[in-house]
Amino acid sequence: MRGTTRTVAVAAMSAVALLAAGCGSGDSDGDQSSAGGGAEGGEITVYGCNPQNPLVPQNTGETCGGDVLDQVFSKLVHYDADTAAPENDQAESIDTDDNQNFTIKIKQGLKFHDGTEIKAKNFVDAWNYAAYAPNGQYNGYFFEPIEGFGDLQCTGDGDDPCAKAGKPKAEEMTGLQVVDDYTFTIKTTEKVSNLPVRLGYSAFAALPDVFFDDPEAFGNKPVGSGPYKLDAWNKEQSIVLSKNADYTGDWPGKVDKITFKIYQDVDPAYNDVLADNLDIVTSIPASALIDDKYKSDLPDRNAQKETGRIDVLDFAPSSVDPNYDSVEVRKAISMAIDRDTIIQQIFNGTRTPATGWVSPVVDGYKADQCGEACTYDAEKAKSTLEAAGGFPGDKITLSYNADGGHKEWTEATCNSIKQALGVDCVAQGVVDFATFRSQIGDRKMKGMFRAGWQMDYPSIENFLAPLYKTGASSNDGDYSNPEFDDLIDQAAAATDEAEANSLYQQAEALLAEDMASIPMWYGKTTMGWSNNVTGVKITAFGTVDYTQVSVQ
Known part of the structure; x- marks a missing residue:
């Protein structure tokens, strides 16, 4: 959504109207950010933490993994960095006449990082996989509004509700249908007026065919569709991303490499920023908040929103x-x-x-x-x-x-x-x-x-x-x-x-x-950054807007 505005079509109430009164926000500090205009290329390091689960969008519900996946996977909808207003990304259009039956057309020519084209079935297959209870996906709940979700849930009791006797009635939701390579439909059990707004969340990302060959291996090195590719996940140490040269979306990053350095505490990360050994710290330790010490530690290199x-x-x-x-x-x-x-x-x-x-x-x-x-x-x-x-x-x-x-x-x-x-x-x-x-x-x-x-x-x-x-x-x-x-x-x-x-x-x-x-x-959200970077900006979600960060 950082670019040409494109509306998400919703019957009776537009998604943009739903948000207009409340999503844009600032604060008394003027929502500071560093100036943009830095060079393309180079690499940056960012404060990171240990993801709870393997890096699969449908199985990640926390920020340690989510911050990484937001760069690795594009979604049907993208949220504006400043206002969080939704605009189409991979979706060409999202249409409904009744807020219960939705037709989604995706853009042609979009590709996963392995070179395979993103098609309607990649969304439908991913959503059915997430909703199917025996797969144990953390975000499976988000598909509850879709018709047939209940038939994908286990019915047994005790410690193993998905045992043979409690096996789900079906493996696919009746409310999802592939129309053609670039079109699929969603039917919800009841009207869901804000469904298009939800579709920018990572749970609704498309998955490539290779995921279904070995979900466990995929989680260690996911094949995404976003502006960055995952090169390496060094457990307990770092997660390394590189720029996707084949990305054709509207929100590319400027730097060539992003390394999330995993720390056990925010204090050493903050000290590394002070020493220019880490480029961005996404939270400030309590010791540096006292009397606004972080502002004198990092003059013109801090932001709050x-x-x-x-x-x-x-x-x-x-x-x-x-x-x-x-x-x-x-x-x-x-x-x-x-x-x-x-x-x-x-x-x-x-x-x-x-x-x-x-x-x-x-x-x-x-x-x-x-x-x-x-x-x-x-x-x-x-x-x-x-x-x-x-x-x-x-x-x-x-x-x-x-x-x-x-x-x-x-x-x-x-x-x-x-x-x-x-x-x-x-x-x-x-x-x-x-x-x-x-x-x-x-x-x-x-x-x-x-x-x-x-x-x-x-x-x-x-x-x-x-x-x-x-x-x-x-x-x-x-x-x-x-x-x-x-x-x-x-x-x-x-x-x-x-x-x-x-x-x-x-x-x-x-x-x-x-x-x-x-x-x-x-x-x-309060952040600080080193002398090595510029363009650091906090989104409405409290994350870094990596489309704007560049090396000095």
């Missing part, structure tokens, strides 16, 4: 740790957290206290959805906990990944909880993000744990359905409320923007009633 991100504290599912089952206990813990002080002392004001579960940058955001439960009140917190019978466990725990710069704020959060409630609270680090996420996904993580959500696509729905709908892929706390699910479905089917937003807001209000998680703060 409000982005589609929220940080919350999740609770382990009841089956893993029942100590947090009580809604009143959860609310007491939330009221015991002095967000304002933590933001000032640890983040130097680079966060905004969250008053709900939806980021302010998307249309449909409603302030103060969480109410008093997200307002610091030590006395009310303690009396609420006492009325609930006290905390049933020995201590409250808050887990975090130790490679992400979260030690200071999680410890400060625990201190706040401890002082207000009189209950011991311990912040405990897990070695790295991949291990941390695996423990959560395997339902082995007890207590509370940090969770940061960066929007997949610019919609209020993306902050609610994937995180809190029953069985959703990122529903780490196994939250389930049939009324919430029903409101989400009604909102997705609404063709009137105001009606859809109202229904989503009603669903969000239920999260407050149930205290499904604890909203902490909305994100401002």
Whole structure:
């Protein structure tokens, strides 16, 4: 979408109109970025972390792998770096008359990195593979709206629901049909007014035929379709990308090589940027945020932008740790957290206290959805906990990944909880993000744990359905409320923007009633870079716009 504007056709409500009121954002610092105009070519290094899963778009739901895959795979839709507004990329057109039957035509002549042409079947085959439950793809949930998705799910019970007796009824969704080499259709079970907006998320990327020959090998060295190719994934060390000379899309990169250097902590990465041994650090350690130290460390080499991100504290599912089952206990813990002080002392004001579960940058955001439960009140917190019978466990725990710069704020959060409630609270680090996420996904993580959500696509729905709908892929706390699910479905089917937003807001209000998680703060992404690069720009998603970065 950085280029000629092309609309995505949607009946009754255009995708652009859906976003116009809320996606563009800046901040008090003026959304700084470095000047462009650098030379083509050369190579850069970027702060990276360990991906949780093999690098397959349909199986990647976190930023360590997602930041890489966004460069390796193009999608039907591309999101504008500044506003997140969707525009067609690989899609020639996306048309519907009723928001339930969609016809997608893809551009001819597009190729994967192995030289094979991208055709309609590459989308249909990839989506069916992801939706087929025995394949265990992390993002399979995103295909739930398509007709026939339910028949691809396992029906058994116990530890192996996909065993012979519970094998899915079908292997392909009836709602996907290949019309010709460059056209396919989608039929959804119900109306889904924002479906075209979703199609820029990596789960909807096309996969080449070679993927199906050996998915495991593919995950170690994926064959994509984007402006960069993956050359090497040196586990625990680096991920190396090179420019795709055959890329014909509208958003090519300028540099020839991008190396994501994997660090176990953000502090050494920051120090390497100061020494010009690393080119871009995508977050700033707490020590450098104090008194805006990073601004003097990196004069004219830093940027900050409000982005589609929220940080919350999740609770382990009841089956893993029942100590947090009580809604009143959860609310007491939330009221015991002095967000304002933590933001000032640890983040130097680079966060905004969250008053709900939806980021302010998307249309449909409603302030103060969480109410008093997200307002610091030590006395009310303690009396609420006492009325609930006290905390049933020995201590409250808050887990975090130790490679992400979260030690200071999680410890400060625990201190706040401890002082207000009189209950011991311990912040405990897990070695790295991949291990941390695996423990959560395997339902082995007890207590509370940090969770940061960066929007997949610019919609209020993306902050609610994937995180809190029953069985959703990122529903780490196994939250389930049939009324919430029903409101989400009604909102997705609404063709009137105001009606859809109202229904989503009603669903969000239920999260407050149930205290499904604890909203902490909305994100401002802060980055820094070395003297070696120019053109560094933060997107609306809080990522680097690699189309603009160049070597000095």
